[in-house]
Amino acid sequence: MNLTLKIWRQKGPNDKGQMVDYKVTDISEHMSFLEMMDVLNEQLVAKDEEPVAFDHDCREGICGMCSMYINGEAHGPDRGITTCQLHMRMFKDGETITIEPFRANAFPVIKDLVVDRMAFERIQQAGGFISVNTSGNTQDANAIPISKHAADDAMDAATCIGCGACVATCKNSSAMLFVSAKVSQYALLPQGQVEATDRVLNMVKQMDEEGFGNCTNTGACEVECPKGISLENIARMNREYLAASLKG
Amino acid sequence: MSGFLSSSLARKYAMALSAFFLIFFLLMHVTINLLSVCSENAFNVASHFMGTNPLIQFAMQPILIIGVVFHFVMGFVLELKNKKAQGVKYFKDNGAANSTWMSRNMIYSGLAILAFIVLHFIDFWIPELKYKYVDVLPEDPNRYFHELQHKFENPLRVGAYIIAFVFLALHLLHGFQSAFQSMGLNNKYTKGFEKGAKAYAIVIPLLFIFIALFHHFNH
Known part of the structure; x- marks a missing residue:
């Protein structure tokens, strides 16, 4: 060719x-x-x-x-x-x-074609984790019962590799698909519930501070995502954020 | 709470809630307009009630105007903020490959609807205010149907209305189901919402077009 x-x-x-x-x-x-x-x-x-x-x-x-x-x-x-x-x-x-x-x-x-995507790292640092006390008595994750449906959805969200295609393709440069995938992968699991309120509030706050645009639900991010992260994650984050804001 | 109100998600909720309110108003509006096709008397009774009831006139009408203004202003604010977030434009951008025209151009369909609302106010709302509060004419409960018919005599006005309703359909086709998504109503149990929203987006503007054409050809 x-x-x-x-x-x-x-x-x-x-x-x-x-x-x-x-x-x-x-x-x-x-x-x-x-x-x-x-x-x-x-x-x-x-x-x-x-x-x-x-x-x-x-x-x-x-x-x-x-x-x-x-x-x-x-x-x-x-x-x-x-x-x-x-x-x-x-x-x-x-x-x-x-x-x-x-x-x-x-x-x-x-x-040239290299861009700085550290904004994603800072969003992750704001709450995209579960605090685990590694004292030697940590419970085996497999010992906690989790429904197949929740486990599958959490795994689907966790497949996000943070490449930034969602932001690049969005006409508003919104990072909602990335942030929602990271919020969802923990929100769906019992281990993520303890820090759920702070997580979603802090990650959305950081997302806004980084200067990403507002999501207008065009769905372009879902189509271009290499891992097929679903818009359902954004809806879940919207619910989580509303509940967390009311809870305070 | 101040953090919540200034967040991008709060803006999404605000747009969605004002959209739901305006969508409900459209349903009420088309229902009353449909009466004009069925019965002159029924339309006059309903219009007289809406035009004279103090609760509608001095509570609901201001709320409606606030809702409309808020939705438009917030739409423009979001558009400006999103333009700022974009940075340098792509040399080549194939938006049609991953999203609908309606979803990418809500601001333009919204502007077309805004232009229509201005025309609609000039046509109906301002003459109504003049009738009641400037000329202070005695209330005639039978005037509404003939006023409506008279407005739709002009084919140019009917054409403008039809174009505006096409833009309304385009705006609703994305906007209604998008409002459900913004409020977090998108999961395996809510797939029917999307279908219902799409049906509403097509049927309601079509009914408005039918009413305009009906009165144009039957005056």
Whole structure:
């Protein structure tokens, strides 16, 4: 496959940045998208040009590091995948592919396609955990009865890898799907009940302080989420937050 | 409590609750308007009651106006805040791949409805205020039906109303079920709400269009 790539190049956080065109040739349809980016970067290095900076780590859809906005969609035109799981067979020979970083004020660009997603970490630190006294007498989690339905829903919410596709694809740059998944995975389990009130209040407070937008329920986040996190989690967080606010 | 009121979720609840209130009002409005198709006398009786009952005039009507103004102002505030949160725009953004046109353009369908409400106030509400409080004319319980028929003689006005009701349908198609989601009513037991909300979003504007056309062709 021969392709034209329109890629966002930005030297640093304070650089204005611009779209730059590149040509890549002899790309196999069996390559992953990131392998195609590796080919491009090898070409650039060979020409003594600056390679395109992009985030990646596990390259098997688990770590949540890769984050590209490809042809107008977070993680590209396929569904239920991260950028590293996107394959070149999804594109046509001769196609022009636009590649941009995830956009949101709360995700400032560091360089080229790399964005700072530490806002998610700070939201997690605000309440996305269960305090466990590891005194040596910790109860085995399997000893606590949990219904299959609750366990399944909690597990589904816990599959969120925090990649930020929900924010990138949302026209409001809202982080509600991410935060609601983190709230839900604990709210559904008995172990999460003790800190439930503080958790949802603190995480939503931190989310607002980070400058994410307001959710208007377009549902784009659910469609683009590589892990299929459901909008039901946002509804659950809305209930949790209302109850926590009334409880105080 | 001040933290709650300034939170993004509180804004969602406020939008949803004001939407539910306006949706209930629409149901009441279309019910009374439908009387005009069935019986001239029944429509006059209902309109006379709504136009003269002190509870409706001096309690419900101000609440309705506050509800409308609040919904619009909060809608604009949210739009501005969300624009600010977006930052740099994408070079290419394929929103149609993951969301409906209605959900992405609530502000525009809302603006079209706002324009219609201004027209509607000029057509019905301001003449009503003038009749009662400026000219101080004696109350005629039989005037409402003929006033309604007269308004729908003009095809341009009927056309404007039909366009506005199409925008109302688009706004409700996303807005009604979205209000349930905002209030946390989205789980395996509430799937019927979404279907009901979509049916309401189509049927109510269609009824308003039918009433306008009925009076246009039967005056």
